[in-house]
Amino acid sequence: MRVTMRDVARHAGVSVKTVSRVVNREPHTRPEVIRRVHASIDALGWVPNGSARALRTGxxxxxxxxxxxxxxxxxxxxxxxxxxxxxxxxxxxxxxxxxxxxxxxxxxxxxxxxxxxxxxxxxxxxxxxxxxxxxxxxxxxxxxxxxxxxxxxxxxDVAEAATLTARHLAVMGRTRPALLGADRGGVGGSPAEALLAALAATGIDPGAVPVVALGPLADRRAGARAGAEILARRPEVDALLCVNDEVALGALAALAARGIDVPGRVAVIGHDNLEDGWFSTPSLTTIDPGxxxxxxxxxxxxxxxxxxxxxxxxxxxxxxxxxxxxxxxxxxxxx
Incomplete structure (x- = not known):
């Protein structure tokens, strides 16, 4: 027997009109009522008629x-x-x-x-x-x-992410960071600009910070290549700040392949809080956007x-x- 909106209303203990309001996302319905109606929809397996709803509500x-x-x-x-x-x-x-x-x-x-x-x-x-x-x-x-x-x-909040990163570096005593793939922008400006400003606030000269732009190819392969190249060219670098976790995971792999101790010799910070970062060796410090x-x-x-x-x-x-x-x-x- 086909389940109807009336069956859902009876199961949820509300009126048919209330079920209709919930399904059509009309305002001014209490959250607990919305939850009860959705629970009844799930329990009964009712599928709203999308065509009818579209004709009725637009x-x-x-x-x-x-x-x-x-x-x-x-x-x-x-x-x-x-x-x-x-x-x-x-x-x-x-x-x-x-x-x-x-x-x-x-x-x-x-x-x-x-x-x-x-x-x-x-x-x-x-x-x-x-x-x-x-x-x-x-x-x-x-x-x-x-x-x-x-x-x-x-x-x-790009500025907040940069500030958290820069302050963490300062606490860890890292003073010679490099930026890998800092290209992704946003309302608060680009991560590179925000990071350089935040590093300056901790006493690091932004003009001395190497910035490697990776463009749309900011993935693990690019991170491995960029991490290896920047340390070969600038061996004094003691931290890699990566535009995303993919770049950071690639950099970690490249450092491990070269026997470079992380974080003893070089610290690595990612961005995005991917699950892979929890299981990497070492596990990855990162920014979680939520x-x-x-x-x-x-x-x-x-x-x-x-x-x-x-x-x-x-x-x-x-x-x-x-x-x-x-x-x-x-x-x-x-x-």
Whole structure:
């Protein structure tokens, strides 16, 4: 026998209208009621009729997630966090890789024939002329390199990440760092700029800090190559500050292959808090941006646009980060 909305309402102890409000994400429903309704939906296995809902409300309950590169572990993890958050809110997510291609982005944002209520873009920037697309559906940009006046965005606090890193280096007595692949930008500026400023605040001359730009190829292979090259060229370097954990893990492998002690001779710090960093040898000190927190913030911005409660101007959520201290800076047994 087919489960109906009335069955869900009876199971949850609420009215059919309340179930409808929860499914359609209408505002002013108490969180405990939302949880009860979703629990009943799960228990009964009810699947809302998306076509009927779209005709009635003008919404489909589907969010498009555009991601620059799914092969990158951090971006893939962030996609998973966004899909989980969509599910928690009673929505569905459709993931589309964009490969950083402007044409792919335009197709994703094109409202014609698309069923998305809104779009979350990860690691991409909006094409030059997308005003029409933003009129049709809200867009939230996560980790975009450049601000956009018409789209809400979510970023980590680049300055805080830099300050935590620089202060940790100072406590560990490291005074000759190098930056590997510091290219990823954000609302607070590029990591390289923020790191150099934070290092200057601890007494390190930023002009003496080598910076190795890796561009979009900031992966483990590039990290291994850059780590080996910078130490061959600048043997005085005593710390490698890496744009992401992939670069840091590559650098760790290169140092191990050359018999260079980490952290005794060179400390290594990553960024992204990938699971692999916990199991590396030594385990990797890193900056944790908080994927789940980023996903929640993105959907809060998107939900406000869909509900009509957001201001006309684009908003920016800059979220705190944390430093995860492990063996690559503290030594064996840390973390």
């Amino acid at each position: 919404r489909t309950g589907i969010v498009g997630i555009g991601v620059a590169e799914l092969r990158r572990p951090y971006l893939a993890g962030l996609v998973e966090a966004l899909v989980t958050e969509a599910d928690r809110r009673g929505m569905q997510a459709a993931v589309e890789p964009t490969h950083r291609a402007p044409e792919s982005l335009r197709r994703l944002l094109d409202a014609r024939g698309r069923v998305f209520d809104g779009v979350v873009l990860i690691g991409d920037d909006l094409p030059g002329s997308v005003s029409g697309a933003l009129d049709e559906r809200p867009v939230v940009v996560v980790h975009g390199a450049r601000p956009h006046d018409e789209a809400d965005r979510v970023d980590e 994927r789940e927190r980023i996903a929640r913030a993105a959907f809060e911005l998107l939900g406000a646009r869909l509900d009509g409660t957001a201001p006309a101007r684009a908003r920016s959520a800059v979220l705190p980060v944390r430093l995860v201290r492990r063996e690559s800076t503290l030594g064996v047994g840390a973390g």
